[in-house]
Every structure is written in C-alpha cells, then in structure tokens.
Amino acid sequence: KRFIFYNPHFVGTEYFLLHSDARGEIYNPYWQYEIYGRTDHMKTYQDEEVGEHWGGRAGDLFRK
Numbered sequence: 001k002r003f004i005f006y007n008p009h010f011v012g013t014e015y016f017l018l019h020s021d022a023r024g025e026i027y028n029p030y031w032q033y034e035i036y037g038r039t040d041h042m043k044t045y046q047d048e049e050v051g052e053h054w055g056g057r058a059g060d061l062f063r064k
Helices: 031-035 058-063
Strands: 003-006 016-020
Touching: 003 031, 016 031
Parallel strands: none
Antiparallel strands: 003 016
16 A cells, blocks of 8 residues: 655645555545646646656656
8 A cells, every 4th residue: 555645834744644545544636736736837637647847756656
C-alpha cells in the first residue's frame, strides 16, 4: 500500500495524508493537483494527472 503525505505550508514538520490506496484511508484521485497547485494553472478534473512540467515526477514515483 502507498501513502502520500503533504505539507501545504512548507513550514514546520506537520504533514497531512493526502492520498492512499489502502482500504479505509483517504482516497483522492486528484492528489497531484494539490501538490502542483501552484505550478499547474489549468485544472481540469477530467484527468487525474496534471500536465508535464519541470520537476513533476510525483506520479511516476507513486506508480513504482
């Protein structure tokens, strides 16, 4: 099972569970939009993955 934790404030050490594929945990198919929200200006929730851009490997790393 996989878990994605996220610190939206970039300050401190408090991370929140953003997405997981484990039963009973938070499931958010649009988790990449939360991570790349500042760089991806065109949010279309028809696609679960954001467009390609520099440094955007979170989806690749999650699928490993």
